[in-house]
């Protein structure tokens with residue numbers, strides 16, 4: 001049997017990484033916004049939970065046009081989040097608690113408040129800083145955008161500038177919002193600047209970076225128009241994978257350059273790539289030798305709660321990553337996607353995949369998650385499945401991600417008042433797409449009413465918490481051995497104690513009932529998940545180590561999962 005690597009530098013191969021969205025994790029100073037000291041205050045929660053690392057979403061100075069992904073200074077901490085000294089203290093305290101720390105690198109774009117972009121604007125047509133961005137003349141008399149590209153969060157991907165003398169000027173590219181101009185990676189100065197950003201943080205002891213839109217830095221510099229998506233009537237960037245903007249072969253050079261910087265440190269630093277590419281082989285090349293270390297497996301996140309679809313995704317993932325010698329990863333949600341407990345309680349729970357891991361329908365549909373969000377939610381069902389999904393995720397080989405609040409089984413806050421919504425998508429789509437605020441509502445820590453201990457006192461957080469979270473705080477769940485939190489803690493403790501769960505061994509159990517997804521890890525561990533409506537018998541040779549919920553008559557019911565250990569040989 002192959003067990004987990006003994007090399008401590010290989011920690012990332014089987015790590016469970018907890019995502020912190022700093023605005024919404026914990027507020028130490030009481031201004032309604034989470035902060036670095038709030039993270040420090042709650043490090044014991046993460047250590048007790050049993051994760052291996054944390055990834056902190058951007059905490060840099062930002063006008064917050066895109067929740068912090070519009071960065072005006074890559075080497076500082078936003079004043080509302082704290083100071084560089086706080087960040088250094090967090091890294092040191094996390095390391096003392098046995099937790100590694102990953103930060104978020106956003107290399108595709110910056111903020112329009114970045115000093116270099118400001119100089120590009122203020123310096124007029126000949127400003128050398130314009131070469132750092134994609135400034136292009138408009139079409140026709142200059143008043144039409146250079147291409148028909150539509151930005152990720154709505155509207156044109158091009159914004160026309162006004163020159164310092166008041167005349168209309170060229171257009172600049174921003175694939176996300178106008179407040180996020182894209183860097184021009186054809187310019188070597190951009191690559192050098194990002195090397196310095198990596199070193200700045202690596203020198204402060206961080207263990208690695210999550211890389212935002214790791215597939216999009218390189219553009220087709222002939223700037224062709226995109227075909228119109230017949231479903232939406234626009235040239236939506238997200239829907240057209242590949243082409244002039246995503247997954248261009250030259251991104252490999254950038255990945256390799258970063259890898260060399262990471263490898264020059266002792267211990268070597270690591271990267272996880274964020275790129276919504278499918279199917280698995282397309283993404284797995286990002287983690288070929290000499291490139292990045294791991295990549296979020298968004299096919300897993302996108303996949304419906306469906307036995308055959310999940311089996312197809314798992315098979316395709318295992319095969320594609322084994323071919324490049326990289327570990328798989330598993331991810332159920334993040335700060336961009338609806339909460340898993342809500343998603344799994346809807347009539348459409350995600351996309352369907354075939355046995356080779358290819359998407360076979362697009363039931364999530366145009367408009368991204370919106371069509372799904374508008375479906376009614378059976379939250380009890382969603383939570384039951386979310387518990388089973390945690391057993392599945394944490395039993396699969398490779399790394400896993402836990403988004404803050406998923407360990408509490410939090411639901412998507414779909415009923416936020418319009419005036420509270422801050423995601424740029426909402427305003428830029430005429431309120432048609434709610435956007436991502438519903439999964440970013442500040443965490444409930446204690447107490448019986450908002451702010452649920454998010455901050456000191458009774459001041460309310462930057463997004464309102466629903467009163468229905470009463471009883472779901474960390475404190476409530478710590479006191480309840482049947483809670484979602486108690487389940488996560490037990491799963492992570494078991495995963496830590498069993499080397500087979502951290503090693504690469506994986507095999508399907510082919511004689512399990514047809515509604516069940518069942519697999520072994522090593523010689524003695526098995527995970528069974530029942531997707532069917534009827535309870536099934538469990539294999540007699542195994543004892544239940546952990547169950548997503550109490551079993552009835554020892555049988556595995558609908559939407560339940562178990563971790564099993566061989567109790568006597570010869571099934």
Ligand code: ISL
Pocket residue numbers: 066069070106152176212213238274275276335336337368
């Ligand atoms: O969220 C998605 C699909 O549900 C993705 O398409 C996602 O928007 C895209 O991969 C980029 O996301 C990342 O970069 C954005 C930022 O708004 C997101 O929060 C971040 O995760 C721009 O920086």
